[in-house]
Amino acid sequence: MRLxxxxxxxxxxxxxxxxLTATSLLVxxxxxxxxxxxxxxxxxxxKILKELEHRPQITAYFKDDASxxxxxxxxxxxxxTGLTSSVEYVSKEEALTIFMGLSQEDPAxxxxxxxNVLPASLEVKAVNLSDLPQLAELLEQEPLLEDxxxxxxxxxxxxxxxxxxxxxxxxxxxxxxxxxxxxxxxxIGMTITTRGEEIEIMRLVGASDGQIRGPxxxxxxxxxVVSALISVILLCLLLPFxxxxxxxxxxxxxxxxxxxxxxxxxxxxxxxxxxLIGSFGSWIAVRxxxxx
Amino acid sequence: MIKFEDITKEYNGLAALxxxxxEIKEGEFLFLVGPSGxxxxxxxxxxxxxxxxxAGEIYYDSWEVSQLPRKELPRLRREIGIVFQxxxxxxxxxxxxxICFVLDVVGKGPEEQKELAPEILKLVDLEEQRDQFPxxxxxxxxxxxxxxxxxxxEPKVLIxxxxxxxxDPASAWNVINLLRKINELGSTVIMATHNAAVVDTxxxxxxxxxxxxxxxDQKEGEYAAS
Numbered sequence: 001m002r003l004x005x006x007x008x009x010x011x012x013x014x015x016x017x018x019x020l021t022a023t024s025l026l027v028x029x030x031x032x033x034x035x036x037x038x039x040x041x042x043x044x045x046x047k048i049l050k051e052l053e054h055r056p057q058i059t060a061y062f063k064d065d066a067s068x069x070x071x072x073x074x075x076x077x078x079x080x081t082g083l084t085s086s087v088e089y090v091s092k093e094e095a096l097t098i099f100m101g102l103s104q105e106d107p108a109x110x111x112x113x114x115x116n117v118l119p120a121s122l123e124v125k126a127v128n129l130s131d132l133p134q135l136a137e138l139l140e141q142e143p144l145l146e147d148x149x150x151x152x153x154x155x156x157x158x159x160x161x162x163x164x165x166x167x168x169x170x171x172x173x174x175x176x177x178x179x180x181x182x183x184x185x186x187x188i189g190m191t192i193t194t195r196g197e198e199i200e201i202m203r204l205v206g207a208s209d210g211q212i213r214g215p216x217x218x219x220x221x222x223x224x225v226v227s228a229l230i231s232v233i234l235l236c237l238l239l240p241f242x243x244x245x246x247x248x249x250x251x252x253x254x255x256x257x258x259x260x261x262x263x264x265x266x267x268x269x270x271x272x273x274x275x276l277i278g279s280f281g282s283w284i285a286v287r288x289x290x291x292x
Numbered sequence: 293m294i295k296f297e298d299i300t301k302e303y304n305g306l307a308a309l310x311x312x313x314x315e316i317k318e319g320e321f322l323f324l325v326g327p328s329g330x331x332x333x334x335x336x337x338x339x340x341x342x343x344x345x346x347a348g349e350i351y352y353d354s355w356e357v358s359q360l361p362r363k364e365l366p367r368l369r370r371e372i373g374i375v376f377q378x379x380x381x382x383x384x385x386x387x388x389x390x391i392c393f394v395l396d397v398v399g400k401g402p403e404e405q406k407e408l409a410p411e412i413l414k415l416v417d418l419e420e421q422r423d424q425f426p427x428x429x430x431x432x433x434x435x436x437x438x439x440x441x442x443x444x445x446e447p448k449v450l451i452x453x454x455x456x457x458x459x460d461p462a463s464a465w466n467v468i469n470l471l472r473k474i475n476e477l478g479s480t481v482i483m484a485t486h487n488a489a490v491v492d493t494x495x496x497x498x499x500x501x502x503x504x505x506x507x508x509d510q511k512e513g514e515y516a517a518s
Contacts, residue, residue: 005396045312169305198383203365204340204342204369205373205374205393205394205399205445206394207366208363208366208397209362211397244384
């Protein structure tokens, strides 16, 4: 059968089963929409994780009487371990500038503050997060150390949370994909049942499997592509409302931008997946009517 | 051309055909007669592999029909045109679309379809009904459309299962004349029928089935054994 004819027959099948088609379109769209949300969440959280990993993971505050030379000597020791990706010295003066920047809204806090109040510190980043305890131990042996802030826990916690969310997402998307597949099976199956006699006649007058199956498979593929398209459009419409809501909850972390390239990638991925699910579902559904 | 060798077909242990041997030569006109349930339709179903025999072999040319791979079935079915007892017309397609569907199946392009379909309809005298749906046609018209559709694939063998069973006598003769014309043009025609008048008038080969067995095979025979 030529391609335009297959398309025409496919559209005819869709038109004759409007409600069934609408139902499966709805379920598939829902699946893809949730997949999209999870994809955006996974994309965002991996960006946030990267951002967190870029922040100093250990901040070591030194005692008031520690001189700059002494602190820089410690810095040197740390760097020589080869485990750090960066060690930055923040002097008392710099600390004050940062503090004043943060407290601009609250002049009362700034009264009577001088650089002497704030400690000098070293901000340490490790190449591997797993080396952090070793670096922390090294710092703790330092007699000039006043306090040690260890961000490892925060990063680790977020990492675990992300992993759990991703696992849950994958599971949910997997289940929904399966449901979509079943719905396509039922929809196309019902389309085919109503045309069972016709399929039988087609076989008996010598139509090949391909000639019969083509339009049905195309119908399934179209269903998949259209629902992927709807779900991504829905996502694009919803994102502007969702982003401020989420960034309100995560004050100190800048929310990563969802790039158009990412959305296009998502659309293509889902469309291909939808096409596969749809055509596979149709293929299975037709199979049992092609026994004659 | 067609050869049934020791064919037995059982449904749930009951034999619809038992040890049938039958050979049909190219260009023959053959009547299959016998009471309902004698096995006429079963024999036809076996030939186009709508069913598989329980035992025995069926040959069409060099093909052993029951061993034919699934992929080859469409080829067999395009060589053997069937006019079904219940017509089996595509109900949601018009007369001309029913023809075009088969033309499409055998690989004719849109241009050829446009050209051939009216010719085929003319052959069975249905030019004026080309845009009517099967439910708008009379019994005789449906029967002729079914024949036209079977002819569209230019089959070497045309099988008609009770083609006069559901139509009035006048229409029946139209159909019979059509089948004779087709036979004269070179196609092998097998016709299963209860119509004694037709069989007696045409004086062709008669194969009589009863309870799944061939009880008579007569050249230039009549409907009832003499």
